[in-house]
Amino acid sequence: MRSGADYVRALDDGRCVYVNGDKVSRVADHPAFAGVVATMAAVYDASCAEGSPLVDPGTGRLAIFTCPRTREQHELRRTALEQWSALTHGFIGRGPDHVAGLLAGFSSRPELFDTERHQLGRGVQCYHRYAAERGLWVTNSIVPPQANPNDPTSRVRPVRLVEETAEGIVVDGAQMLGTGAAVADAIFVTSIRPLAPDETDRAVSFVVPISAPGLKLLCRRPYATAGEPFDYPLSTRFDETDAMVVFDRVLVPWSSVFAAGDVTVVNSQFFGTAAHQIGNLQSIIRLTAKLRFVTGVASLIVKANGRDTDPAIKGQLAELATVQTVSEALTHAAHSHAERDEYGVYRPAGKYLYAALGMQTEVYPKAIKLLGELAGGGVIQVPSSVRDFDDPEELAAMDVLMGSDRFPVAERVKLFKLAWDLVGSEFAGRHVQYERFYSGAVATVRAHAHRFYPFADAEALVGDFLASYRA
The missing domain is CATH 2.40.110.10 (Butyryl-CoA Dehydrogenase, subunit A, domain 2)
Known part of the structure; x- marks a missing residue:
């Protein structure tokens, strides 16, 4: 190994x-x-x-x-x-x-x-x-x-x-x-x-x-x-x-x-074999893990600000959690509904796989937007560098800004700097842009989702209903 x-x-x-x-x-x-x-x-x-x-x-x-x-x-x-x-x-x-x-x-x-x-x-x-x-x-x-x-x-x-x-x-x-x-x-x-x-x-x-x-x-x-x-x-x-x-x-x-x-x-090569489907199971598993991490940061930010009992804030946090949960549910469905193809390979179910990929262009930017709203100015109200903690006089000034026995200054700054690296740094901006185009152009990804959805089954339900009563 x-x-x-x-x-x-x-x-x-x-x-x-x-x-x-x-x-x-x-x-x-x-x-x-x-x-x-x-x-x-x-x-x-x-x-x-x-x-x-x-x-x-x-x-x-x-x-x-x-x-x-x-x-x-x-x-x-x-x-x-x-x-x-x-x-x-x-x-x-x-x-x-x-x-x-x-x-x-x-x-x-x-x-x-x-x-x-x-x-x-x-x-x-x-x-x-x-x-x-x-x-x-x-x-x-x-x-x-x-x-x-x-x-x-x-x-x-x-x-x-x-x-x-x-x-x-x-x-x-x-x-x-x-x-x-x-x-x-x-x-x-x-x-x-x-x-x-x-x-x-x-x-x-x-x-x-x-x-x-x-x-x-x-x-x-x-x-x-x-x-x-x-x-x-x-x-x-x-x-x-x-x-x-x-x-x-x-x-x-x-x-x-x-x-x-x-x-x-x-x-x-991609769709004539199982490559695109089994290759992109990684894509949606990875996105689910990433959204879980973002949700965890958001939850800690809310608690750090003592807003975890505020109904409006809880609603925003729930919205973020829902984004993550839907991604996780689609990933689970794509895996659990996999079927063997004519070449004997288990392919993740396209209906759920491509729905997840189609959402990817929108859900990660949305998650980061929600995190930014929950963090507010806290990601800016931080000292410039870890070196600022070396000066006792500066540290005392920081205590006036954010000091607490429950949540020490260094721990608060550490959390909010992590949040900034998700919402505002160059790294953060790159990841938002990256996820928008991770699976290709939006129209292409949606075409895959359209192709794998069983529209005929849905139409049959409506057809049976229409046939049940007279014009």
Whole structure:
């Protein structure tokens, strides 16, 4: 089983990562990444504990990679996903637990990846096994960079196939976003947008190590460096980073190529297999854990202000709790109503899964808005830094502002700074924006929800009722 130390050592592989104008020499030691690396190393260490629910006892591998062909495997995978999200409170969106499900789904129907030009199905299965055996963190980058189609001078090039060789395929261009890529082992690259028949050069699906020659990551501003852990407790632990991904004629070995120039394969890989459904069970489990954490912070804030008996405040808190409960209920329903597909894989029930994903764009921003209203000016009425507690005179002044024997100043500041890192910091803003688009464009997600809802059953109820009386 991979340990935290194994994971940290693997990051020292010569990868090309840029942040704040510098090329990073050792990712694990850099202030922008050290916090999230330590967080994920602790998760890997948790999997090494005897009897860890993160591990499939049948294989000895991380259960997040399990392709659930029995009800027992389905239950085991759900338990592992819940434990994984609990360890990170749902703030690591593209951790190893996400793409692991996609790879398991792809491997459940390898023949889909076999065409007249390429027989890649066996390689899909082999790569899934390879990643599972090593407990790899594979993130993804599946959206092309934004570009203005009306700008004739634009040099934006989405990732594309430029050459096939005996060793593999050569790809060039860029992808918009690789969340967690700087601290992952590898990146899965494809197009989530359906491709037109003539877009064969865009029709690629592959996994490549972050250290691959010619692969560059241009990271956005890090939030982990905002301040001390006391002042930014979430930013310093859970900033998984986002990076723009640039490919400069990168060679991808055939052993990790799933599609090369085959539009039909790329367009059908997610829904023609169980990948999208079992992969996104992680998405809604993670969101449920995150909303539970937000609700806990809100409840403590209300108690700290002595407003827990106020009917109006209790109503707001109940509204937040309802958001979390609905997310949890849909997640439970998606799991419990799972059925085996024609390839023998248990897929979470689409009716509930896509309802949960469809709500995701709205419920997290709503939850953070409610938390902000409950916290009020308390998230601003805090000293600038943990260092302010070192000055006795300043500490005495703070006591006049917020002193209490029941709730000491330091504990109050600690709680409200945590709340600020949820509602007002750069980390907070990024997470609101991230959850809005986590599962793709709103219209696309709602289309999935529409597709999986049994409208015919609902219409039949109405039809029977209409038939029960005369016009």
